[in-house]
Structure formats: structure tokens, C-alpha cells
Amino acid sequence: MNTRTTPHRTPVPTDPGSGQLSAPFAEAVLAHAGRDWLRLNVPGHAAAPGSDLAGFLGSRITALDFPPLLDGIDLGADTPLDRARALAAEAWGARRTWFLTNGASQGNQIASMVAPSLGRTLVVQRSVHSSVTDGLVLSGMDAVFVQPSVDPAQGIAHGVTAADVAAALERTPDAAAVYIVSPSYFGAVADVRALADTAHAAGVPLIVDEAWGSHFGFHPALPPCALSLGADLVTSSTHKLAGSLTQSAMLHLAEGPFADRLEALVDRAFRLVQSTSASALLTASLDLARRSLATDPAAIARSVEAADRVRGAVRALGRFRVVSDGFPAFPDIVGPDPLRIALDTRAGGITGHEARRLLFRDHQVMVEVATDAAIVAVIGAGSVPDTDRFLEALHTLPSPLTGSGPVPAAVSHLPVPGPAKLTAREAFLSPTRVLPAERAVGRISADTLAAYPPGIPNVLPGEVITAEVVRFLQRTATAPNGHVRGAVDRGVTRLRVVD
Known part of the structure; x- marks a missing residue:
């Protein structure tokens, strides 16, 4: 009831x-x-x-x-x-x-x-x-x-x-x-x-x-x-x-x-x-x-209009795709946040990581996050940034379509987590040892390991470490701006496990 x-x-x-x-x-x-x-x-x-x-x-x-x-x-x-x-x-x-x-x-x-x-x-x-x-x-x-x-x-x-x-x-x-x-x-x-x-x-x-x-x-x-x-x-x-x-x-x-x-x-x-x-x-x-x-609702309205202009221009120009356009296919989603601009960059011939790197280095444009497939830009409520500058920088990025730039990599799919054997607290407080990553496969993790951002855990304390998870985290760590929160070392070459 x-x-x-x-x-x-x-x-x-x-x-x-x-x-x-x-x-x-x-x-x-x-x-x-x-x-x-x-x-x-x-x-x-x-x-x-x-x-x-x-x-x-x-x-x-x-x-x-x-x-x-x-x-x-x-x-x-x-x-x-x-x-x-x-x-x-x-x-x-x-x-x-x-x-x-x-x-x-x-x-x-x-x-x-x-x-x-x-x-x-x-x-x-x-x-x-x-x-x-x-x-x-x-x-x-x-x-x-x-x-x-x-x-x-x-x-x-x-x-x-x-x-x-x-x-x-x-x-x-x-x-x-x-x-x-x-x-x-x-x-x-x-x-x-x-x-x-x-x-x-x-x-x-x-x-x-x-x-x-x-x-x-x-x-x-x-x-x-x-x-x-x-x-x-x-x-x-x-x-x-x-x-x-x-x-x-x-x-x-x-x-x-x-x-x-x-x-x-x-x-x-x-x-x-x-x-x-x-x-x-x-x-x-x-x-x-x-x-x-x-x-100040008028300021929020201007922010939403700015984000809408970006999405509208991206659709009209046709090189990249708007990720939220695919949201209706998922039963758990009732709509998008209009201030978030998630763009599929692979559709335009460049990985999200490379797009973020070049936007930052060559155009002094910062976006919130990148994945293999996409970048996410955000507009704060009340903020009206120079969206024309962003659109111009985005559409001057190199790609195989123009004969330059890297060939986009395949999407790095989220790994299926291993089974949980202990509670998070039990694993965190247990005696531990640090092992080379390949030897940690099949052992119980003592740490939370999360590709960051967004910081969603890929391994929880108490879960079994899988080879798929290790490959995903190591790939994340080597990507431009890649970071794994909770890792023993930057390259995720070693992992802390329950002894």
C-alpha cells in the first residue's frame, strides 16, 4: 500500500x-x-x-x-x-x-x-x-x-x-x-x-x-x-x-x-x-x-534557447548527431535535460576524446566530458555562451571526411560488473594486497574503480574483478583526459584486492 x-x-x-x-x-x-x-x-x-x-x-x-x-x-x-x-x-x-x-x-x-x-x-x-x-x-x-x-x-x-x-x-x-x-x-x-x-x-x-x-x-x-x-x-x-x-x-x-x-x-x-x-x-x-x-526565469529561458540553437544547428549541418534524439527508444527515459548538449562525434568522423582534445588545444573551448563516441557540453541556467564560436570550432575539427585526422575507434562498451561476494564495507576494511592487473582478475576488489567523469563505478568493493573490466579501465586511463578514480596507479597496471 x-x-x-x-x-x-x-x-x-x-x-x-x-x-x-x-x-x-x-x-x-x-x-x-x-x-x-x-x-x-x-x-x-x-x-x-x-x-x-x-x-x-x-x-x-x-x-x-x-x-x-x-x-x-x-x-x-x-x-x-x-x-x-x-x-x-x-x-x-x-x-x-x-x-x-x-x-x-x-x-x-x-x-x-x-x-x-x-x-x-x-x-x-x-x-x-x-x-x-x-x-x-x-x-x-x-x-x-x-x-x-x-x-x-x-x-x-x-x-x-x-x-x-x-x-x-x-x-x-x-x-x-x-x-x-x-x-x-x-x-x-x-x-x-x-x-x-x-x-x-x-x-x-x-x-x-x-x-x-x-x-x-x-x-x-x-x-x-x-x-x-x-x-x-x-x-x-x-x-x-x-x-x-x-x-x-x-x-x-x-x-x-x-x-x-x-x-x-x-x-x-x-x-x-x-x-x-x-x-x-x-x-x-x-x-x-x-x-x-x-x-530570473527570463535568464533561464535564454539559456534553453541557446542550447536549442546548438542542437538545431548540429541537426541542420548534418555532420554530427544529437544523442538525446535517440532517448525515445529507451523506456526508462521520459525526456532530456534541455541544458545538456550531448553530441555523437563518431558520426562526424572523429572520436569524442580527440574532439575534446582539439577543441581545448586549438580553440580554447572546454566541454564537460568525452567518451569514445561523444562529447557533452553544458550551458548553465542563466548563462548564454558564444554558441556560434562552439559550432564553428566543432565543425572545423578534422575527420576522414576531409582526408585528415584519426580513424574513429570502436565504442568502448560498458563492461558487465563481476558478481558481488562481500559488502562494500567488508571488502574495504579487509586485509588487502596490491597485485598486477592481470593477476587481480578473478579476485575481489577492495576499491571502488570508476572511469571519471562521470564517476559511475565500474568495480565496487566486494565485486569480482573481470578481465573485461580491466581492459575497459586501462583503455580509459590511456585516453586523452582519461582518469580512473580509486586506481592504485594512473595506468591501472595494479589493483588492490582482498587478501
Whole structure:
């Protein structure tokens, strides 16, 4: 039976006369920076205008860099920080919002740490970010993984269906929660409403890693945010597309039958993993990003229009393909994030890795990520970059069509993970040894290994290492800009296994 009794709120409507126009924490920090302080406290740069840091970053930044626990900023009752967090909760339609200064990874770790209060096993989308795996190590929970759909042409993972989650819940009587990702790194949006209904029918909450969807719900052209669709706990990587500084994020708790039980636990787990020296700069940027999202829908519309122009031009020119045009073929995808521009570069005669390298080196154009087959560019909510420059650079890339450039390699398909023999925590804390990669095949991994970005684990602690996985990770490591998070060495020539 569905346990939901309280409807979820939708993000606050944009109203120029509303309190969303204020940024109480940022304004308080700015006011403090304008006073003539003798700073005999941390940070050690003391906002000295002649310091190397001020010379590099500018004295305005160092003047705004205050430590926590200051009257008039975050100490006492009804502080500017309290008001800023309340405005964020109102904007996203949450019961309560926490500001994070260690990224959405911190939010995923918190969510994983509180789940044991609800059961023994997490039902988890297998293509979650590696920080969710880190949370499993911290919590010690068992996990039942739901495999995502995979685009064989692109070699990328998308999402999971409600039917697959329901099947996993049926075989998991001690389930604590369902943990999914939406949107994916390539912008695939899951059917969060159906997934929430499925989780609630089984009496468990839905946790959503909405790291890439912090802007959702703030304009009609954007998908609804996960909270408005029934999610119970949502990680929001505000710095990604909502405009706050790198490493800043939010964690949102919804109203509903799980809220009373989770709120105090989330607050305690937050204190375990949040720095006691949280950055005022990161926190202020969250306050300002929220204000921009909630009060300037016209800016978001311009960003969506810019992204649409890029996709339209790519289709018209015909050399490359738009990856999201193929999303309707997958039952787990209900739509794309319009601010994500994923392009199949192999269709234009060049690998994604080579395209990214040449865009960076020859055109000073940075894109978010590359795979063998594609590149992904993003446009932040409120940003309108020079899309003509990007399109021109993209279409001057060499290819066999012009008689130059490398012949594109075959897509490196995502490897099937090996079977799990231990929990993530058991494997992580077991005695280990480091072996040459070829000798590690068939052994149990003690580490999380993830081709990064996007940081989706290819090997989890407790899983058997396969030859296919080793080949995939080594190929990733040798690609331009390739990196394997958690590897013992850069080339993945050695692996840490349970002894």
C-alpha cells in the first residue's frame, strides 16, 4: 500500500515581490567585509591586501572569506544562514535544506549513512555516482543493484524503470530505500513519479541523486524537480548548472511520512561529514544561486534557447548527431535535460576524446566530458555562451571526411560488473594486497574503480574483478583526459584486492 500521506510541494513560483529576491547570508557576509576589521583569527591570510592570495585572487575575495560562528552571520537565533537555508527549502519545495561545502558527494554520503535506520539493504541503481558507493562503505549496508538501460551505440548508461525497481523490491524484504540517479550524465531524465510511487508502495522512501538537475523546476521549459514528483531525499549539485561555486551543493528533505524519522538523522550525519570550517564563499554562492534561479526565469529561458540553437544547428549541418534524439527508444527515459548538449562525434568522423582534445588545444573551448563516441557540453541556467564560436570550432575539427585526422575507434562498451561476494564495507576494511592487473582478475576488489567523469563505478568493493573490466579501465586511463578514480596507479597496471 502506498504510504504517502502528505503531498510534495512544487518549487516556489517566481514572484518579483517575494522574499526570494533577498540573499540574506551573502548580504551579511558582504556587509561584514565592508567593515574595518582587525582580523586576529582564522583564516590565516587575515584578508591582508598585500598577501600573495589577495594578489592572485583579488582583495575582495579574501575580505569575504570569513570563518564560521560569527555574530550577524551564522551565530545565534534566526541568523542570515538560517534564513538563507529556509529560502532554499522554499524555492525547491523542501521541508528542510542543508547547505553542503563538500559537493553533492557529501549529500550522497549523508543519504547512505541514514538509510540503515529504515532497513538493512539499499536498492540501488547500478550506475550511481561513486560517492554513493563511498556511502555504502561508511554505512556498512548491503545493496541490491538494479541494472540501468545501456545505449549500445554510444556505450553509455541511462536509467532504470519502475518495473525493474519493483522486481528488486520484491526480492528485498529488508529494503531501506530506493536510490536512483536523474538526470544521467548525458541528460536522460528518469520517470521519478513512477519510481517514487513504486518505492512508496513498498513502504520505503525514494532517494534521488539529482546532482545534474539542480536547475529543474525553475522554468516551464525544464523538467520538474524530483521533490515535486515524490522523491523523499534529494542531492542537488548546485554548482553544476545552477551557478554556485565549485564544491557547493544542497541536500533537500521532502515533506512526507519519512520526514520526521529522517530529519534528525540527516542533521546528525551532516555534522559528521561537514567541515567545522565551512567556507563562507561557497555558502554565499549557494544563497546567490538560489536567488538567481528563483527570480530570473527570463535568464533561464535564454539559456534553453541557446542550447536549442546548438542542437538545431548540429541537426541542420548534418555532420554530427544529437544523442538525446535517440532517448525515445529507451523506456526508462521520459525526456532530456534541455541544458545538456550531448553530441555523437563518431558520426562526424572523429572520436569524442580527440574532439575534446582539439577543441581545448586549438580553440580554447572546454566541454564537460568525452567518451569514445561523444562529447557533452553544458550551458548553465542563466548563462548564454558564444554558441556560434562552439559550432564553428566543432565543425572545423578534422575527420576522414576531409582526408585528415584519426580513424574513429570502436565504442568502448560498458563492461558487465563481476558478481558481488562481500559488502562494500567488508571488502574495504579487509586485509588487502596490491597485485598486477592481470593477476587481480578473478579476485575481489577492495576499491571502488570508476572511469571519471562521470564517476559511475565500474568495480565496487566486494565485486569480482573481470578481465573485461580491466581492459575497459586501462583503455580509459590511456585516453586523452582519461582518469580512473580509486586506481592504485594512473595506468591501472595494479589493483588492490582482498587478501
